[in-house]
Amino acid sequence: MAVWPALSAHGDAADAFAPALLDIEAFTAGRVRPGDWIDADSIELVQDLVDPVVYQEVKQDRRRFFVQPAANGLETLFPPYFLDATLRHQGRARFDADGNVVTDGGDSWPGGLPFPAATSGAEVIANLTLSWGRHDRALYAFPAVVIDPAGAQAYEYDFVWAEQQCAGLVHPDAPGTLLPGHAGELRRQSLWFTHTNDVRGSAFLSIWPYDQRRVPELFGYLPNLKRVRRFPANQRFEPYMPGLNLYLSDAWAAGDPMLTWGNFRIIHRGPYLASCHAQWRPARANWAHPLVGGAGGISYFEVGKALVPEVIVVEAEPVAYPNAPVSRRRIYVDARNMNVLQAITYDRHGEAWKSFETGSGQRLAGNAAERCSDGRIEWSFNWLISHDVQANRVTRVLQAEHCRGNWRTRLDPPIDLVSEFMTEQALRRMGS
Amino acid sequence: MPARYPVPRSHAGAMARAAPRRGSWTAVAVAGVLCHLESHAIDWNLSGHVRQEIAYSIAANNNELNQMGNVFNDRITPHYTHRTWGSGANAAALTSTYLNAEGVPGFFQQGGLAGVAGAARRRATAAGLFTQATANCRFGLANARAAGSPGLAGTGAFAGVLCPNGAGSAWVPGATPGVAAGISAQGAALDDDINFNLFNTRAEFDVQARFGAGFAAFARVRFYADATSSFTDGRIGNLNENPYWGTRSTPGEWSTPNFLLDLPALYLDYNRGPLWIRLGNQIVAWGEAYFFRVMDVANGLDLRRHLTLGPGGEEFQDQRIASPALRVSYAFDAGPELDLFVSLFTPTVLPAQNSAYNLISSGTTLDERDEFDDAAGALNFGARLSVPLSEQLTVTAMYTNRRNPDGVFRYAEAPATNAGIANAWCAGPANATNALLSNFRGGALFAGGPLLPAGPLQGAVAASGLGLMPALRGGQHQVLGHCGAALAPDNHGPGSTEYWHAMGRSRLDPMQALRTAIDEWPATHWAVREIFGFGEERNVADALRTLEAFHGYLGGFRAYATREFKREQVFALGANYIIQMDDPHSFFDSMILRGEVAVTPHKQFTSLGLSRDYIEETEVISALIIEKFHRFSDAIPATYMVWQWMHREASDLFGRHLSGTETVPFSRFIDPATGDFTPAAFVDGAASPRGSGAADYVVFGFQQPTRSLMWRFDMAVLVDVEGGFLVQPGLRYRPGDDWQFDLYANLMEDGGDENDDVMESLDFADEIFVRATWFF
Structure with missing residues (x-):
């Protein structure tokens, strides 16, 4: 039984997989058990379950992680309202003649995963692109740190990332599937820096058309200029700020309109160790994970990874970006919820250049839980590590409780995000 | 719920x-x-930076506008209208003669004109009639007094000049007949180099607070300590004070001569959905163009620190002057936005005189107190509506009603005492001309001149149909407030030939400026026209006659000037358009076109004669901007490139009216072989600037970061199409989150000496500058 039919029918993915794919102990013939630490001495035991970058980080750069028990329950894999929409609309998605996702009636996608049982690379990418954070609205407070090749902290930035879906609204209080006044838009997304002093007030706004052939509009406020400028949005492979190993193109490993990439192909399906459960640490200050690895012991989050019974590895190429430094991107997607787990970008010479590893899961930790408006437990991504393996610079970004400037992470906050944070005026206001 | x-x-x-x-x-x-x-604990966030900035001059010449860089300091300047100069033809040449409305000539010329009738009376004054000094120089008046000068005709008034080489006024003991040009070590002592254009340390503290419920606040405190005066033997004066708010240059600052503490920002924000209100000390920056100010008219600039020569990519980040203001913005449908402001007028702050980037000639003292008082408390206000018409096209319309912060210059009333010297130009007890009339001992004023009775001669003056010395009225904004003249004797003041040089650099008309200094100021008019009888200066011969006579009597003198901040209305339209090509390989794909045009009806410009009668003309300024990010290689990030073109119909980049460009060099009026006037010296208007019909500037800039953005190479080139360019290469290094290092250079080349390109006004500012910044 395929994974999505099993999940949707039984609420659990277990029926779709052989027992060995559901239990790390069984998979490794007892050599690895939940609770074990995987480090340079033991990584060989799970070499086939990790990607080359994580393998190298553990093997050569003092990273370690612990093994978590697997969890395959449907509700542990999705934000509740996004799951509702996925279930409600399953089977209705198709690509129109232009390559955009529409319903069987030709309307824009009404929300949730369009292709929960993806069978092609394009379907996988569509799942990632149409809704990044899987909430109608979100504010993420991001403290970000850049670690230099010597393992020392080189840069520290705090920024806030805001998302507002304009199509495919899934919240039950939404007035429909489209945000009033934003016809033709897929989403608005802005980010603004609150630290360090030299970049504080720098703010950017992307307005994504629903048509995935078109590059988003990009506006920016630069404190030096004291005004909002329009930027060409086709340069998507440059760091936001010095040292920061994050590009427009990196967001959710699907930071560009999907039809500006091409040659999508599934190159692998198989088990994988990923940080897809219990990544929220509300008991720790600012939800921060312990740090580990690198020469200074601070390069990576010290996190757990659980066995994912099936990951889909998709490759894609940036066909619409001449002179992009990227030849292709290999994206590791959890077949159960179509969430990105890892993305490895390759340079023009075909060499691995940078990784984009994520941690996600339910907002549940012991007795602590974050719930959506109907009381069910929330789900979100929790952290990301972007590692330039050629320069050996690591950028780690925490979805924190708060960041400098008194900004707090909020999932579906009852705030008019567009007016507050996603207009040129808002960029100017948040600048200084 | x-x-x-x-x-x-x-x-x-x-x-x-x-x-x-x-x-x-x-x-x-x-x-x-x-x-x-x-969430509602108030979050206070403190950050900031400490920066050291050093700019080292690599210019071949000093800033001539400074006293210490003035090339005339050591020159003993010959008087071309003295009878011993050249063949003597200059002294004998006839120049204009004053006749009042009733046809009455000046008092001292009435005897000489007795036999002249008809139109000939209007041009009957020998150029050398009153030129009694062979030369002029720095400290000439002080030297004459020290030598025990009895004054012109022994009256005590008009002590004359005496230069170190013996050149001087005929009545000064020690003056050697026939000795003229030379070099003065006494004047040369005024020279000094400014090697360090910048040498300062600053600390900026930002305090940010979010209160919840839509309220936030921000404050920035700037400490700025300038050490450039330590490198110039103390000749750099007070770098910071201006007579605007007491002695403050901006509303929120406190300063000493070398230290500045100010508040570039102090405001409270409130927002609720599409409504945003900002109240407090703030900046309003509008417009499409970078550096070129078309729609960017809300704030003046503070030019005290680094003029506008900082990194081009930072535009006016350190120059825009925040002013107390209320700003209200409303965004409709997350698209069109209406932005309104009302702000307190704050003037553009000029670099201090005798400082590295000084823009005002050392022969001029800027005294703006009265004129600022007139504008103090005035409100500027404006509105801007931006409407995105499509995903590609956004248009903007703007209206601003403001007191022009840059101001228009004119002569101002000089003080009764200047640099310790009683001002002999002023009406009142120190007036030299009146003293001459009072104390005249009878006989000829000069050897061979007409005979006059003994003084006091005021009665004779009145009897001849001429006026007496004007009476002072007191008060401000008066031409006869406390002096009645715009000039004042000054041992450091310019001599006659230097006048032409200074006028040219300042884009003024030497003829007009001389007439204004005489005719708009009653005390001067009375002395020069009604008593000495000099006619209007319409050509070089006329002007040299007047200038050399009075430089021979009073030595160098300085002018007083001021700025008036006239209200004006600025209407502007702008647009930006992003090109989207089907072919992503096209160089034009994602190219951004921006354009804007501003019209200021009946704008007031500085008169070329520094008159109260300003030039009035509708100004049209437009700019076209093309921006492009382009990846030339997959190995390096995209290169940011910008091309800009600015077209101005009425003024140059610094706001000077274009009728003042293309000055005629003084050498054209003196035959280099004989020293006599050339025919051009007698042609009315021949020495006036020829002017330009328009000014055009082109900018090309690019920024090329490395892959991590840790290094960035900048280049900015500004070309004045009249000739002249500024090249600013730069390198920025950001090794970590707490340090940044910048290395830049400003390299300028002017297009000649015709005063027709802006680089001629900045040719002293070639420099290399470095910055080291620590962020916290």
Whole structure:
């Protein structure tokens, strides 16, 4: 039984997989058990379950992680309202003649995963692109740190990332599937820096058309200029700020309109160790994970990874970006919820250049839980590590409780995000 | 109660009608406020930086506008209208003669004109009639007094000049007949180099607070310590003070000569959905162009620190002057935006005189107190509407009503005492001309001249139909407030030939400026026209006659000037358009075109004669900007490139009226072989600037970062199409989050000496500058 039919029918993915794919102990013939630490001495035991970058980080750069028990329950894999929409609309998605996702009636996608049982690379990418954070609205407070090749902290930035879906609204209080006044838009997304002093007030706004052939509009406020400028949005492979190993193109490993990439192909399906459960640490200050690895012991989050019974590895190429430094991107997607787990970008010479590893899961930790408006437990991504393996610079970004400037992470906050944070005026206001 | 679903405010009403059970706009708003209040400890965020800036001059010449860089300091300047100069033809040449409305000539010329009739009376004054000094120099008046000068005709008035080489006024003991040009070590002592254009340390502290419920606040405190005076033997004066708010140059500052503490920002923000209100000391920056100020008219600039020569990519980041203001903005449908401001007028602050980037000639003292008082408290206000017409095209319309912060210059009333010297130009007891009339001992004023009775001669003056010395009226804004003249004797003041040089650099008309200094100022008019009888200066011979006579009597003198801040209205339209090509390989894909044009009807410009009668002309300024990010290689990030073109119909980049360009060099009026006047010296208007019909500037700049953005190479080139360019290469290094290092150079080349390109006004500013910044 395929994974999505099993999940949707039984609420659990277990029926779709052989027992060995559901239990790390069984998979490794007892050599690895939940609770074990995987480090340079033991990584060989799970070499086939990790990607080359994580393998190298553990093997050569003092990273370690612990093994978590697997969890395959449907509700542990999705934000509740996004799951509702996925279930409600399953089977209705198709690509129109232009390559955009529409319903069987030709309307824009009404929300949730369009292709929960993806069978092609394009379907996988569509799942990632149409809704990044899987909430109608979100504010993420991001403290970000850049670690230099010597393992020392080189840069520290705090920024806030805001998302507002304009199509495919899934919240039950939404007035429909489209945000009033934003016809033709897929989403608005802005980010603004609150630290360090030299970049504080720098703010950017992307307005994504629903048509995935078109590059988003990009506006920016630069404190030096004291005004909002329009930027060409086709340069998507440059760091936001010095040292920061994050590009427009990196967001959710699907930071560009999907039809500006091409040659999508599934190159692998198989088990994988990923940080897809219990990544929220509300008991720790600012939800921060312990740090580990690198020469200074601070390069990576010290996190757990659980066995994912099936990951889909998709490759894609940036066909619409001449002179992009990227030849292709290999994206590791959890077949159960179509969430990105890892993305490895390759340079023009075909060499691995940078990784984009994520941690996600339910907002549940012991007795602590974050719930959506109907009381069910929330789900979100929790952290990301972007590692330039050629320069050996690591950028780690925490979805924190708060960041400098008194900004707090909020999932579906009852705030008019567009007016507050996603207009040129808002960029100017948040600048200084 | 579960929170309601928020939608953009402008659609909330429609949504409520469509789905009444989902709540109302009010509920959404209340929910929004409550959510703001949820977090609600006030968050204070302190950050900032400390920066050391050093700029080292690599210019071949000093800033000639400074006393210490003035090339005339050591020159003993010959008087071309003295009878011993050249063949003597200059002294004998006839120049204009004053006749009042009733046809009465000046008092001292009445005897000489007795036999001249008709039109010939209008041009009957020998150029050398009153030129009694062979030369002039720095400290000439002081030397004459020290030598025991009895004054002109032994009256004590008009002590004359005496230069170190013996050149001087005929009545000064020690003056050697026939000795003229030379070099003065006494004047040369005024020379000094400014090697360090910048040598300062600054610390900026930013305090940011978010209070919840839509309120936030921001303050920036700037400490700025300037050490450039330590490298110039103390000849750099007070770098910071201006007589605007007491002695403050901006409303929120405190300063000493070398230290500045100010508040570049101090404001409170309130926002609620599409409404944003900002109240406090703030900046309003509008417009499409970088550096070229077309629509960017809300704030003046503070030019005290680094003029506008900082990194081009930072534009006016350190120059825009924040002013107390209320700004209200409303965004409709998350698209069109109406932006309004009302702000307190604050003038553009000029670099201090005798400082590295000084823009005002050392022969001029800027005294703006009265004129600022006239504008103090005035409000500027403006509105801007931006409308995105499509995803590619946004248009903007702007209106601003303001007191022009740059101001227009004119002569101002000089003080009764200047640099310790009683001002002999002023009406009153120190007036030299009146003293001459009072104390004249009878006989000829000069050997061979007409005979006059013994003084006091005021009665004879009145009897001849001429006026007496004007009476002072007191008070401000008067031409006869406390002096009645715009000039004052000064041992450091310029001599006659230097006048032409200074006028040219300042884009002024030496003829007009001389006439204004005489005719708009009653005390001067009375002395020069009604008593000495000099006619209007329409050509070089006329002007040299007047100048050399009075430089021979009083030595160098300086002019007083001021700025008036006239109200004006600026209307502007702008647009930006992003080109989207089907072929992503096209160089034009994602190229951004921007354009803007501003019209200022009846704008007031500085008169070329520094007159109160300003030039009035409707000014049209336009700019076209093309921006492009382009990846030339997959190995390096995209290169940011910008091309800009600015076209100005009435003024140059610094706002100087274009009728003042293309000055005629003084050498054209003196035959280099004989020293006599050339025929051009007698042609009316021949020495006036020829002017330009328009000014055009082109900018090309690019920024090329490395892959991590740790290094960035900058280049900016500004070309004045009249000739002249500025090249600014730069390198920025950002090794970590707490340090940044910058290395830049400003390299300028002017297009000649015709005063027709802006680089001629900045040719002293070639420099290399470095910055080291520590962030916290």
